[in-house]
Amino acid sequence: MIFNSIPFIVFALLFFAAWPWVQKNNNAKWLWICIMSFVFYAWWDWRFMFLLLGTGSVDYFCGQQIFRSEKRKKFWLTVSMVTNIASLCFFKYSVWLIHEFNDWMNEMGLTTCYADTIHEYSLVLPIGISFYTFNSMSYAIDLYRGKAEPAKNVLHFMAFISFFPHLVAGPIIRAKEVLVQLNKSHQLNHLQIVNACKTILWGFFLKMVLADNIAIMVNAQFDAIHTTTDSLTWWYCMLGFALQIYFDFNGYSSIARGLAKLCGIHFRLNFNHPYLSGSFSEFWRRWHISLSSFFKDYVYISLGGNRKGKFRSEVNRWTTMLLSGLWHGANFTFIIWGGLHAFFLSIENLYRRYFASRIPYLTFKKYPLIVFIGVLVAWVFFRANNLDDALLVVRNMFAFNHKAKWMELISNSATIWILIGIFVELHPLYKRFINPFKHWILQGLFWALIVCLLVFFRGEEQGFIYFQF
Amino acid sequence: MGEFKRNIAAKKQTLAFLMGLPILFVLVYFALLKLNTSNNMLKESFWAHKVSADSIYDFVAVGDSRVYRGIDPDEIEAQYLKLNGSKIKAFNFGFSSAGLEPYILEKAKDLLKHGGKRVMLIGVSPNSFIESSQKNGHLKKIESQDSKDLWIKKNIYPELSVFRRYAISDFVKYKHKEFYLEKFNLHSGFVGSSKLPYDSTAAINQYSKQLKANKIDTFGARVFLEMLQKLKSEGVRIVAIRIPSTIRMRNLEDQLTADFCNELFTKIEAQGIECIRVHDSNIHSYDASHLDEKSAKLLSVKIAELIFSK
Numbered sequence: 001m002i003f004n005s006i007p008f009i010v011f012a013l014l015f016f017a018a019w020p021w022v023q024k025n026n027n028a029k030w031l032w033i034c035i036m037s038f039v040f041y042a043w044w045d046w047r048f049m050f051l052l053l054g055t056g057s058v059d060y061f062c063g064q065q066i067f068r069s070e071k072r073k074k075f076w077l078t079v080s081m082v083t084n085i086a087s088l089c090f091f092k093y094s095v096w097l098i099h100e101f102n103d104w105m106n107e108m109g110l111t112t113c114y115a116d117t118i119h120e121y122s123l124v125l126p127i128g129i130s131f132y133t134f135n136s137m138s139y140a141i142d143l144y145r146g147k148a149e150p151a152k153n154v155l156h157f158m159a160f161i162s163f164f165p166h167l168v169a170g171p172i173i174r175a176k177e178v179l180v181q182l183n184k185s186h187q188l189n190h191l192q193i194v195n196a197c198k199t200i201l202w203g204f205f206l207k208m209v210l211a212d213n214i215a216i217m218v219n220a221q222f223d224a225i226h227t228t229t230d231s232l233t234w235w236y237c238m239l240g241f242a243l244q245i246y247f248d249f250n251g252y253s254s255i256a257r258g259l260a261k262l263c264g265i266h267f268r269l270n271f272n273h274p275y276l277s278g279s280f281s282e283f284w285r286r287w288h289i290s291l292s293s294f295f296k297d298y299v300y301i302s303l304g305g306n307r308k309g310k311f312r313s314e315v316n317r318w319t320t321m322l323l324s325g326l327w328h329g330a331n332f333t334f335i336i337w338g339g340l341h342a343f344f345l346s347i348e349n350l351y352r353r354y355f356a357s358r359i360p361y362l363t364f365k366k367y368p369l370i371v372f373i374g375v376l377v378a379w380v381f382f383r384a385n386n387l388d389d390a391l392l393v394v395r396n397m398f399a400f401n402h403k404a405k406w407m408e409l410i411s412n413s414a415t416i417w418i419l420i421g422i423f424v425e426l427h428p429l430y431k432r433f434i435n436p437f438k439h440w441i442l443q444g445l446f447w448a449l450i451v452c453l454l455v456f457f458r459g460e461e462q463g464f465i466y467f468q469f
Numbered sequence: 470m471g472e473f474k475r476n477i478a479a480k481k482q483t484l485a486f487l488m489g490l491p492i493l494f495v496l497v498y499f500a501l502l503k504l505n506t507s508n509n510m511l512k513e514s515f516w517a518h519k520v521s522a523d524s525i526y527d528f529v530a531v532g533d534s535r536v537y538r539g540i541d542p543d544e545i546e547a548q549y550l551k552l553n554g555s556k557i558k559a560f561n562f563g564f565s566s567a568g569l570e571p572y573i574l575e576k577a578k579d580l581l582k583h584g585g586k587r588v589m590l591i592g593v594s595p596n597s598f599i600e601s602s603q604k605n606g607h608l609k610k611i612e613s614q615d616s617k618d619l620w621i622k623k624n625i626y627p628e629l630s631v632f633r634r635y636a637i638s639d640f641v642k643y644k645h646k647e648f649y650l651e652k653f654n655l656h657s658g659f660v661g662s663s664k665l666p667y668d669s670t671a672a673i674n675q676y677s678k679q680l681k682a683n684k685i686d687t688f689g690a691r692v693f694l695e696m697l698q699k700l701k702s703e704g705v706r707i708v709a710i711r712i713p714s715t716i717r718m719r720n721l722e723d724q725l726t727a728d729f730c731n732e733l734f735t736k737i738e739a740q741g742i743e744c745i746r747v748h749d750s751n752i753h754s755y756d757a758s759h760l761d762e763k764s765a766k767l768l769s770v771k772i773a774e775l776i777f778s779k
Binding site for chain 1: 472475476478479480481482483484485486487488489490493494497498501509617621625629632633634635636637638641
């Protein structure tokens with residue numbers, strides 16, 4: 001079930017209609033979350049519900065063992081890690097690896113047919129597997145590190161893992177933050193309900209109006225990738241994609257945060273105007289914050305972070321970014337995307353270390369445009385279907401051959417949504433000076449306008465980009 | 470601002486929202502109505518209806534967009550009633566860029582009721598035999614949708630069609646006084662189409678490019694002829710027709726495909742299968758390829774006369 005669908009509206013109405021009564025009884029609350037979250041997940045394919053149940057049960061059991069035993073802590077953590085990573089590898093990477101191996105063998109002149117032996121189940125990527133696997137892993141690691149309390153029972157743990165707002169596309173949540181909140185009963189006042197509804201509406205607006213309308217232009221451009229070599233067209237297209245993916249995912253995160261708010265649960269902010277970042281490191285503190293902090297806490301710091309010397313720190317950064325790229329998808333393009341960001345971060349780091357003091361006026365912080373261009377180029381690898389397509393687009397972008405007419409380019413329907421998108425993203429820069437919606441009547445009308453835009457100007461229905469991860 | 474004051478402000482905001490929303494909604498709704506564009510929700514429902522139709526028909530028309538814009542089953546039914554005094558049920562099973570290959574023909578056959586008239590009208594065009602069409606991408610894409618989604622599109626979307634979406638390009642078209650109207654007949658599978666301004670050459674370039682870029686699948690044509698024999702042996706009355714387009718379009722198609730269509734019709738007739746030809750000066754195409762609604766209705770009446778008056 002996806003948020004921007006009729007079944008979800010019915011589902012959410014049903015869930016929240018019962019919520020005020022259900023949450024008064026502790027057991028009923030946990031059971032209600034579990035049942036409804038499993039319905040939410042099973043709507044897509046009921047068979048994969050057992051995968052969620054299976055890996056969840058193993059993690060719960062391992063968590064209990066980690067908490068209880070002093071001597072075998074590491075063993076149980078390993079069991080949990082291996083289970084999660086194995087299921088992720090099987091469903092997400094096995095097909096890709098087998099095909100790559102096949103191609104490699106064929107290039108060497110050896111005919112193999114391993115690809116034919118792939119089980120049909122592994123051809124389907126269970127929706128949200130990367131997200132709930134990471135949620136599960138964070139639980140086991142936090143218990144091992146003594147940073148979290150174990151869930152009281154399996155029902156509590158399953159409710160935490162499967163809680164529908166974050167289940168299929170994050171944000172990646174931490175057991176220590178959410179389990180405590182779920183344990184409490186929350187009576188929301190009018191202000192909190194209004195704020196939660198606004199967050200949900202805003203999320204829908206970002207996704208259905210901005211992202212989906214911009215997507216039409218971007219998809220058309222990538223579908224006919226060989227038809228134009230015009231540099232400006234490709235820069236325009238990538239600007240569109242940068243905004244599309246941002247509003248798509250930020251939209252999802254906002255809806256998830258709003259839904260959680262209605263249950264009295266606070267999820268941390270997942271995006272904080274990333275395109276205003278003055279440096280690449282700042283970009284990663286503002287973009288997909290829950291994933292960035294996951295990789296920082298559980299991979300980068302676990303590898304030693306910057307505590308083991310300059311060279312090792314660089315190696316750790318590259319490892320983390322490449323893994324982050326691989327997490328997004330089983331394709332070399334995603335690994336290159338991660339690698340490009342690692343490269344940008346290394347350059348920035350080297351610059352800070354050796355040149356920033358000598359040429360102070362050339363600090364990265366002053367040049368968000370440079371960061372944005374770097375991010376834009378990296379997005380090419382994220383969006384392209386394969387490496388050849390990505391390289392073609394990058395070549396076209398930097399060929400600086402301008403053939404298209406300016407007016408033709410900007411008369412595209414997407415332009416108006418791109419401009420609104422830029423206006424939305426730049427909000428922190430002008431909000432102090434321009435705030436036309438301060439009065440309550442204007443505020444109310446503003447949200448009524450958002451609803452009208454949602455109804456009449458939503459783009460063609462499209463799934464969320466991050467569902468594929 | 471304290472919590473109490475913010476709560477009060479939130480309540481006022483909600484009030485403004487609840488009072489403003491219906492007014493704004495009605496204003497926007499009526500302002501957008503004048504754009505006069507096709508309803509996308511009905512369109513999706515239309516295709517969902519098409520792929521989930523039941524086996525209850527006496528007459529099924531199959532082919533590409535020329536068929537679903539050119540044959541009106543309601544007119545066929547009405548004309549049959551006029552000619553024979555009894556009722557039949559007719560359905561249009563046309564899809565965009567449909568290829569006439571066994572998959573779609575079997576699907577069309579399955580819609581015919583056992584014990585009924587079992588008439589299948591096949592709209593033959595060169596485009597139905599180019600390699601890309603033979604994959605029947607449009608039909609298969611709709612069929613591959615989740616069954617729950619299809620059910621919602623079929624049953625819920627028509628009720629919610631007032632919440633149709635608009636695009637920025639609709640305003641541009643309105644400004645240039647360009648209208649492309651499509652009336653989706655959910656129960657019959659026919660799309661009544663019309664376009665303003667009329668441009669009887671609009672599709673020439675596109676068809677020219679398409680036919681130059683794609684070869685005619687001669688193997689597909691052989692399979693098609695075998696399939697006709699098979700359907701005939703199964704008790705289906707097959708009637709083939711080349712849906713009228715403009716003379717220029719017809720000449721272009723014949724020229725670029727080395728008279729493929731005429732040769733195919735000769736072979737079809739040699740198999741003892743009926744082929745009908747309709748020429749009427751009142752039948753017009755709005756873009757060189759597709760018929761406008763009025764012409765489609767006229768063509769359907771003529772087809773019914775030719776098939777059922779015998």
